[in-house]
Amino acid sequence: MNEQQQKFELYLDEQIAACKQRSKLFVADDRMDEGNFEKIRANVYEIFKTILSAAEQACGKDALAKKHFFLQKAEQIPMNWMTSYEKAKQHGDVEKMHIERIKLDTIQEIKDMCIQIWEETT
C-alpha cells in the first residue's frame, strides 16, 4: 500500500468513526433522524473504503492508476443517487431529497479529499 492510499484510508476510517460517534450522540439526544443521517454518511464512506481496496487489487502499486480507478467509481456510483434526487425533486419529496443530498455531498467531499491527498503527495 502506498503513502496516498494509507493516508486516504486513514481519512475514511476517521470519517466513519466520527459519523458513528455523532450518530450515537444524536440518538442519545432524541434526534433520531439526524442520527440516521450520520449513519447514511458513514455508509457512503464505507462504500468508498471498499472501493479503495478494490483499486489496490485492480491497479497494484500504480498510484496514478489507483486514483483514476477510484475517481471513476466515484463518478459512476452516485449517478443513481443523482437520478433519485431529481425524481424526488420532481415530486416535492423533501425527505428523500435530503437523504440523497447527504449522499451526494459526502461523495463530493470524498472526491475532493482524494484529489487533495494525491496532489499533496505527488
Place this chain on the structure above:
Amino acid sequence: MTEAKAISLFKCLADKSRLQILKSLAVEDMYVERLAERLGLTASTISFHLKKLSDAGAVSAYKNQYYMMYSLNKEIFQTSILDILQQESDEAQKQAKRDADYRQRVIDAFFEYGKLKSIPTQLKKERIVLEVIAEAFDFDRMYSEREVNLIIADFHDDFCTIRRDMVGGRLLGRNGIEYWRIKND
C-alpha cells in the same frame, strides 16, 4: 383529530430538533435559513424536519415577499391529549367485535341447552358465565334467598357457590334478607 393523525403528530414530536423548531415558531414565524441559524442545523435538515411537521399538520407555510415563512398551527396544539384519548378509536369497533366473539365462545363452551356444564376456574370466564345467569334476574325487584337459589339451580346445582360469587362480583346486591340485580355499566 383522527387516530392516524394523532399517531403521526406524536411520532413527529418525539424528536428534539423538531421540538426546537416548534418552540422557535411559537415565538414568531420564521423562514428556513433563520431557523437553521438559530438552531445550528443545516438549511436542508431544517427543510426535512419542516416537511415532517407540515405533513403532521403541526406547521403551515405561506409566502412573504421572497421568503417561504413557516408558522405554528396553534389550533392543533390546543387539542388536549385527553380529547384524543376519549375520541372513538378506529379500532373500537374491531375491539368490541373481538370481545363479543370471545364472550360467545365462552358461553358456547360452558353452557349446553341453557344449563351450565361447569363453573369456569378462570375469573374472566367465570365473570361471563355469571353475567349470563344474572340476566335471569329482573332489575328493580327484590328476591328472597330461596328465589335466588331456585333461579340459579336452573343453571347449575352448585347454587351456593354461584350465588356467593355473583354477590362478590357485584352482579347481585344483598342486604341480609333480600337480593337484587345490580345495574352495571
